[in-house]
Amino acid sequence: MMLYKEPAPIKDRENPFESMMSRFNIAAEVLGLDEETYNVLKSPARQVIVNVPVTMDDGKVRVFEGYRVVHSTILGPSKGGIRYAPDVFLDEVKALAAWMTWKCAVVDIPYGGAKGGIICDPYSMSAGEIERLTRAYTQSLVDIFGPDRDIPAPDMGTGPREMAWLMDEYSKTKGSTEHAVVTGKPLVLGGSLGRVEATGRGVMVSAMAAMDKLGMDPAKSTAAVQGFGNVGSWAAKLMAERGVKILGVSDVSGAYWNDNGIDIEEAIEYKNNNNGRLEGYKGAEQMDPDDLLTSKVDVLVPAAVEDVITIHNVEKIQARLIVEGANGPTSYKADKIINEKGIMVVPDILANSGGVTVSYFEWVQNRMGFKWTLDRVNERAERIMNESFERVYAASQKYNVPMRIAAYIVAIDKVAMTYKYRGGF
Ligand code: NAD
Numbered sequence: 001m002m003l004y005k006e007p008a009p010i011k012d013r014e015n016p017f018e019s020m021m022s023r024f025n026i027a028a029e030v031l032g033l034d035e036e037t038y039n040v041l042k043s044p045a046r047q048v049i050v051n052v053p054v055t056m057d058d059g060k061v062r063v064f065e066g067y068r069v070v071h072s073t074i075l076g077p078s079k080g081g082i083r084y085a086p087d088v089f090l091d092e093v094k095a096l097a098a099w100m101t102w103k104c105a106v107v108d109i110p111y112g113g114a115k116g117g118i119i120c121d122p123y124s125m126s127a128g129e130i131e132r133l134t135r136a137y138t139q140s141l142v143d144i145f146g147p148d149r150d151i152p153a154p155d156m157g158t159g160p161r162e163m164a165w166l167m168d169e170y171s172k173t174k175g176s177t178e179h180a181v182v183t184g185k186p187l188v189l190g191g192s193l194g195r196v197e198a199t200g201r202g203v204m205v206s207a208m209a210a211m212d213k214l215g216m217d218p219a220k221s222t223a224a225v226q227g228f229g230n231v232g233s234w235a236a237k238l239m240a241e242r243g244v245k246i247l248g249v250s251d252v253s254g255a256y257w258n259d260n261g262i263d264i265e266e267a268i269e270y271k272n273n274n275n276g277r278l279e280g281y282k283g284a285e286q287m288d289p290d291d292l293l294t295s296k297v298d299v300l301v302p303a304a305v306e307d308v309i310t311i312h313n314v315e316k317i318q319a320r321l322i323v324e325g326a327n328g329p330t331s332y333k334a335d336k337i338i339n340e341k342g343i344m345v346v347p348d349i350l351a352n353s354g355g356v357t358v359s360y361f362e363w364v365q366n367r368m369g370f371k372w373t374l375d376r377v378n379e380r381a382e383r384i385m386n387e388s389f390e391r392v393y394a395a396s397q398k399y400n401v402p403m404r405i406a407a408y409i410v411a412i413d414k415v416a417m418t419y420k421y422r423g424g425f
Contacts, residue, residue, distance in 0.1 A: 016095035016306055019332040024098075027408030030399050037416045040424065041101075044094055045078075045112075046070040048144060052118075052136040057126050066118040066137050068144055071097035074419050075104060077148050078114035079356060081155030081184075082137075082162070084130075088117035092306070096155075099327055100356070102411035103349040107388045109360045114150050116141075122157045134162045138169040145170055147180035147367070153359050154184040156229075156305075160196075164189050180366035183359035192362035194377035195355075199325065200234020200303075201378065202354015205385040206346045207239060207299060207323045213393065214321060214344060219243035222261075222297045224319075226250050227304025228278055231325040231352065233268050235301050240264045244299065248292050251304070253279035255289040294318060302329035309334050317343065324348040339402050347404035349411065350392050357381050 021042065028038050048068045053061050067090055070078045080100040083093070093115045101113030118137055122130055144150050145166075154163055163185045171178045179190035187193070194201075211218055223244050225236045228251040236246050245261035251271075256262065262284050270281050293300060293309060294316035302308050303325030309317065314334040322338070323346045324330065330338065330345065338345060358381050365371055396406035 014307055014310075014331045014333065015091050016328050017091040017098070019307075019328065020095040020098050022332040023335075023404060023408050024412070026401075027405050027412050030401060030405065031409055031413055031416075033412065033416060036424075037419055040419060041072070041412060041415060044069050044071045044097060045073060046144070047090070047094065048141065049090070050137065050140040052133065052140050054129065054133045054136050056129055064118055064120050064133055064137075066116065066140070067093045068116040068141050068150070069093045069097040069114060070144070070150055071113040071115075072101040072415065073112040073149075074415050074422065075101075075112050076110035077112065077146070078150045079104060079111040079153065079183075079359065080114035080116065081153040082116035082118070082158050082166075083155040084118050084120050084122040084157030084162075086119060086121045088119055093117045096327055099349055101415060102408060103353045103356055105411035105414040106349050106392065106407050107353045107357050107384050108414070109357060109384075111151075111356070111360065114152075115155070116152060117155075120157075127161075130162065131165050134165040135169040138166045139173070142170060142173050145181055147178060147363070151180070151359075151363060152182050153356070159230075160184060160186040160191060163191075180363050183362040185362070190362070190366050192358055192365055192377060193372065193374040194381065195358045195362055196230065197234040197238070198358035198377075198381060199231045199352050199355035200236075201238055202357065202381065202385045203231065203235035203301060203303070203323055203325045203351050204238035204242065205354065205382050206351045206389050207235075207244075207301070207321070208242060209386060209389040209393075210321050210323065210344055210346050211299070216298060216320070221245070221299060222247050223299035223301060224248035224292050224295050224297045225301040225303055225325075226255075226292055226308065226329075227302070227326060228267070228271060229276075229304070231355075232301065232303035233264070233271065235303055235323075235325050236262075237264045237268060239299075239301075247297055248287065248295055249278065249284075250289050250292050251278050253277045255287045255292040256281055256284035257287045257292075257295070258284040299323060302326050305329070307331050309338075311337070314338060314341075317341070319343065322346070324351045327352065335402070335404065345403055346389070347407045350388060350403070350407045353388065354381055354385055357384050
């Protein structure tokens with residue numbers, strides 16, 4: 001009997017929930033948050049663990065463990081993606097759910113935060129197996145999800161295809177078509193124009209805003225991007241269009257470097273024709289992936305996984321600016337050294353919030369029964385990203401704190417104020 005592979009052990013990684021809480025604690029102290037509100041905001045409102053049986057292609061039934069954590073519904077229905085990965089674990093989902101709360105608050109959209117995950121390896125499963133798993137997970141959470149309650153979206157390992165299955169399964173159970181129960185859907189099913197590239201576009205917009213503050217000319221700047229999936233490849237492409245020379249990129253297959261700048265359009269085309277991977281890409285030299293983050297570039301965009309900038313490599317980082325496309329790429333312990341080195345960080349909850357912003361637009365369009373043009377989506381998203389950047393920058397000046405703590409301050413302040421108006425029991 002073939003047993004399912006156990007998740008990889010977490011070696012040397014910070015617990016992401018504790019990492020999130022350490023930043024939360026600093027921001028709460030700067031804000032002078034009262035004890036009652038602190039206790040409300042630190043605790044996830046609801047955590048659900050499900051075990052879903054799924055018939056595999058060989059006829060055997062395998063039971064998959066899945067999670068849905070609703071961190072907060074103070075600002076509105078909770079919002080957050082679903083991650084399919086072999087090593088996803090509850091504290092990671094809890095951290096990601098809390099980050100969604102702060103992210104929605106930073107960009108001032110009326111959502112709370114949630115996140116879901118299933119322990120599985122989608123890359124070793126057939127489409128049929130993934131469909132059955134997605135439908136089973138949806139069934140088990142049908143009382144949690146809802147256009148006015150909790151609205152999932154894609155995250156690592158999921159995309160428009162899974163969102164279509166989720167929407168269909170939920171709609172069948174309810175007996176009516178419920179487009180707005182999920183975002184990141186295919187266009188024909190009520191997806192929004194501009195959603196696919198929204199996160200990468202937001203990363204680019206915040207990179208440009210930060211470069212402006214630092215007096216950096218994009219046309220004279222260089223960058224390295226870790227992760228060449230949805231976020232990384234779009235961020236690289238759009239930054240390159242603004243003149244930034246992308247010297248290095250990486251994905252799970254390795255890291256690639258070209259002193260003259262990588263032709264990002266070409267690399268994306270190569271990846272699209274190569275099962276989503278850069279493996280074998282000839283437009284650049286291969287380099288040690290560990291060296292990418294410490295390479296000589298002006299801007300670093302981690303856009304893959306958590307906990308990659310840590311006490312083990314932070315001293316060697318040469319970039320002046322880090323724009324966090326991924327969620328939680330910098331460990332809490334690395335923050336201090338980054339600040340001492342004077343590196344500006346556009347933190348995840350600000351830099352990658354373009355995705356949830358356009359997800360919100362998708363939800364609004366679904367509820368209006370009306371489609372916006374791509375220009376309208378991009379123009380509104382860009383405005384929100386720039387306004388949010390300015391809000392966070394102003395807080396960093398006012399409280400004399402780094403951008404990350406400033407983003408938490410802006411977010412916590414907004415959620416705390418809303419909580420005060422709504423009241424508790
Ligand atoms: P994706 O699955 O499309 O791409 C992930 C990329 O990272 C792939 O290229 C993969 O090969 C690469 N990768 C994985 N492990 C790596 C490693 N150790 N080193 C280098 N590369 C590695 O996922 P995505 O949607 O682009 O998400 C990336 C990050 O951005 C995640 O942290 C996710 O939570 C965050 N994020 C995504 C969105 C979104 O809208 N997609 C929104 C906000 C935040």
